[in-house]
Amino acid sequence: MDRNSIVLITGAGGMVGSAVRDLLCRCGYERVLAPSRKELDLCDREMVDGYMSVNRPEYVFMIAAKVGGIAANQADPVGFLSENVRMQLNLFEACLKYKTRKNLFLGSSCIYPRECPQPMKEEYLLAGPLESTNEGYALAKIVGLKLARYYHRQYGMVTVCPMPCNIYGTNDHFDFQRSHVLSALVRRFVDACDEGRPDVTLWGTGAARREFLHVIDAAEAIVFLMERCDDSDIVNVGTGEEISVRELAERISRMVGFRGDIRWDHGKPDGMPRKCLDIARLSNAGFRHKINLEAGVQRTIEEYRRLKAEGRIP
Ligand SMILES: NC(=O)c1ccc[n+]([C@@H]2O[C@H](COP(=O)([O-])OP(=O)(O)OC[C@H]3O[C@@H](n4cnc5c(N)ncnc54)[C@H](OP(=O)(O)O)[C@@H]3O)[C@@H](O)[C@H]2O)c1
Numbered sequence: 001m002d003r004n005s006i007v008l009i010t011g012a013g014g015m016v017g018s019a020v021r022d023l024l025c026r027c028g029y030e031r032v033l034a035p036s037r038k039e040l041d042l043c044d045r046e047m048v049d050g051y052m053s054v055n056r057p058e059y060v061f062m063i064a065a066k067v068g069g070i071a072a073n074q075a076d077p078v079g080f081l082s083e084n085v086r087m088q089l090n091l092f093e094a095c096l097k098y099k100t101r102k103n104l105f106l107g108s109s110c111i112y113p114r115e116c117p118q119p120m121k122e123e124y125l126l127a128g129p130l131e132s133t134n135e136g137y138a139l140a141k142i143v144g145l146k147l148a149r150y151y152h153r154q155y156g157m158v159t160v161c162p163m164p165c166n167i168y169g170t171n172d173h174f175d176f177q178r179s180h181v182l183s184a185l186v187r188r189f190v191d192a193c194d195e196g197r198p199d200v201t202l203w204g205t206g207a208a209r210r211e212f213l214h215v216i217d218a219a220e221a222i223v224f225l226m227e228r229c230d231d232s233d234i235v236n237v238g239t240g241e242e243i244s245v246r247e248l249a250e251r252i253s254r255m256v257g258f259r260g261d262i263r264w265d266h267g268k269p270d271g272m273p274r275k276c277l278d279i280a281r282l283s284n285a286g287f288r289h290k291i292n293l294e295a296g297v298q299r300t301i302e303e304y305r306r307l308k309a310e311g312r313i314p
Helices: 015-025 044-057 070-075 075-095 134-154 180-193 215-228 247-254 280-284 293-309
Strands: 008-009 029-033 059-062 102-103 159-164 164-170 198-201 212-214 234-236 261-265
Touching: 008 134, 015 029, 015 075, 015 215, 029 164, 059 075, 059 280, 070 075, 070 134, 070 159, 075 102, 075 134, 075 215, 102 134, 102 215, 134 159, 164 180, 164 198, 164 215, 180 247, 180 293, 198 247, 212 215, 212 293, 215 234, 247 261
Parallel strands: 008 029, 008 059, 059 102, 102 159, 159 234, 164 212, 198 261
Antiparallel strands: none
């Protein structure tokens, strides 16, 4: 990829896509295409074909997806599976037809089995049943990875496949339908603090363990892999460090100055018990994250407080 290449980023209006777009622009890429969903609805096959035939990107970052937390996934498994698969099929087909040089398909650590040995190595894919709460989304991501592999084998088209852990940070969603665990916790505790509430009730038991990567580091890893990889194998992307949801909640509550009680609603699901990635492949390639969890959470708290003060929280 050189600074003059035509680069397409899908999902550039979202958290990860906007961070990748900003990074490429900072690195001096001058021909970055970042269409909104209105300009390029990936579920619309004709629109995708038309856009690719006119714009002819050489490199495609497939970052757009229907994304959400446990509640959204449980409410609409059909949408999470079918919309995501449809977007992927349309884009892979057009990349082959219009002969892109290289693509990147962004996966997710939820592709690994529910009872996966920890830390999760890339070869554990499909070694057991998936976590049921987001099975539709995970299946769609697995289809994307397999398509990447098959297009490479059958047609020689390379699609780099990073598998990130939980990502958080700038431009994350704070509304309860779409937010993920870290942004949801930040909102809960900041709001409880502002309103002087005596307690906060959280979903599950708090025992689930998760790994978090700041979106600025995620974007760095994505561009790093796109520039260096020439195969369609999976590469885990994370910090290699995990924390329980309970510890994370306690840490955020302390950082925002919440003094009330934390209660756990055991009737609600925890999701996968543990999700920690083996990042040896990424580390051996020479990548390491820069923003630690403490600094990233502090930044997220400040961003949420600023958005709230500006009346920009739905
Ligand atoms: N967040 C995480 O913790 C995490 C972890 C691992 C992997 N990932 C992956 O990272 C990627 C981006 O996630 P994110 O957290 O940045 O989510 P996000 O903020 O919700 O961004 C998703 C983007 O995809 C776009 N999109 C959805 N459906 C589309 C369609 N039919 N046509 C065109 N664009 C469409 C959205 O457009 P609208 O704004 O119009 O809806 C939005 O710009 C996803 O592939 C996700 O699987 C995320």
